[in-house]
Amino acid sequence: MQPKQSIVSLPVYQPGKPIEEVKRELGLKEVIKLASNENPFGASERAKEAIQRELENISIYPDSFSTDLAAAVAARLGIERNQLVFGAGSDEVILMLARAFLSPGDETIMADETFPQYRHNAVVEGATVIEVPLRDGTHDLDAMLARVTDRTKIIWVCNPNNPTGTIVRHAELEAFIRQVPANVIVALDEAYIEYVKDEAFPDSLALMREFKNVILLRTFSKAYGLASLRIGYGAGHPDLIRMVGQVREPFNTTRMAQAAAVASLADAEFLAMCANRNAEGKAYMCRHFDRLGLHYFEAHGNFIMVDVKLPSGQAFDGLLRKGVISRANWTHYPTYIRITIGSQEQNEAFIAALESVLTEAAVLD
Numbered sequence: 001m002q003p004k005q006s007i008v009s010l011p012v013y014q015p016g017k018p019i020e021e022v023k024r025e026l027g028l029k030e031v032i033k034l035a036s037n038e039n040p041f042g043a044s045e046r047a048k049e050a051i052q053r054e055l056e057n058i059s060i061y062p063d064s065f066s067t068d069l070a071a072a073v074a075a076r077l078g079i080e081r082n083q084l085v086f087g088a089g090s091d092e093v094i095l096m097l098a099r100a101f102l103s104p105g106d107e108t109i110m111a112d113e114t115f116p117q118y119r120h121n122a123v124v125e126g127a128t129v130i131e132v133p134l135r136d137g138t139h140d141l142d143a144m145l146a147r148v149t150d151r152t153k154i155i156w157v158c159n160p161n162n163p164t165g166t167i168v169r170h171a172e173l174e175a176f177i178r179q180v181p182a183n184v185i186v187a188l189d190e191a192y193i194e195y196v197k198d199e200a201f202p203d204s205l206a207l208m209r210e211f212k213n214v215i216l217l218r219t220f221s222k223a224y225g226l227a228s229l230r231i232g233y234g235a236g237h238p239d240l241i242r243m244v245g246q247v248r249e250p251f252n253t254t255r256m257a258q259a260a261a262v263a264s265l266a267d268a269e270f271l272a273m274c275a276n277r278n279a280e281g282k283a284y285m286c287r288h289f290d291r292l293g294l295h296y297f298e299a300h301g302n303f304i305m306v307d308v309k310l311p312s313g314q315a316f317d318g319l320l321r322k323g324v325i326s327r328a329n330w331t332h333y334p335t336y337i338r339i340t341i342g343s344q345e346q347n348e349a350f351i352a353a354l355e356s357v358l359t360e361a362a363v364l365d
Helices: 019-026 045-057 067-077 089-101 117-124 141-146 170-179 204-210 238-245 255-265 268-292 312-321 344-360
Strands: 084-087 107-112 128-133 152-158 185-189 214-219 232-236 303-307 336-340
Touching (some): 019 312, 067 232, 067 255, 084 089, 084 238, 089 117, 089 185, 089 214, 089 238, 107 117, 117 128, 117 152, 128 141, 204 214, 214 238, 232 238, 268 303, 268 344, 312 336
Parallel strands (some): 107 152, 185 214
Antiparallel strands (some): 214 232, 303 336
16 A cells, blocks of 8 residues: 555654553543643533533534534624634644645745644655744744745744743734735634733734735634534635635534533633633643743643653653653754643642652752
8 A cells, every 4th residue: 555655754643641551651640731732620500501402413414614603703703604714623724724835836834833733734745844943932023024926825933932831922923914915825724822921922813804815724622622523614705715615625623522512612710710820821831840940831722832841751650650741742843841730739749749859850959
């Protein structure tokens, strides 16, 4: 068997290590997973009730066009239903964008480091990937603009950026988009937007309304706590969304995911609680990183990337043996780990484990 040449050396995505696997491997009774930026506070009770109700229809195909969810999201964003396309997480919308617009010989521009699925899907389609190093952990928009050619099809801006957690602010993003050719798609991945409290964060809806080549990517996996249901969406100009929808698989989102997402949108109190407790947890972690003399990037999502002054793989293993799953092994940040902001109890356990690992490695006096 011979696969398409573009995928021969393509690495398989490596998710965060499962809790049960760590328990079995290390004989641990208690393990905290802070590797995948999941919501430590779960999902809205309204979402759980909606899932229970939808179980009665488990034998029936879902609404392929996510009609009720499209109406709810459109009303929330102040846009039309034909400006939305839904996917199994925003990951699938990324896949659809790549499938619809990238061909061998095309170029696509992204940061380095950033969410790996941009690169993954571009490589699958045989496109040339242009990776532009981050500047102080943040997208270098000027350098990205300088790499645009007549072969450029998509530019990806992850905001807040995963894994660094930094943001591009409105003024610089607007100036950037104004200089991007109108035939080049600018994909603004805002998977963590619900956690952002910086008032200078882009008004991406205004940018999407003004520029027909801008598409927003959002998800219910993070702040809404529906990661296992896989539901996300893209929002953009109707013509752009129609072209993305042409490559969408039928029935690509489930009945339960659609119902849970609609219910989650209606529970503003739960969402606000998650965002506020995340901000408290972030402040707690940053205080301790400061105390320990560890550099970290300014975090705007529900995770922090911190320099632990050890090879990240070593830090990962040390934390794992103490029952904490982190994320490590970054190409350009070899001594950094990414840690999800958890509940207060989880955050305290992580800080204690990290301090112990650093002391054992003689990083701390």
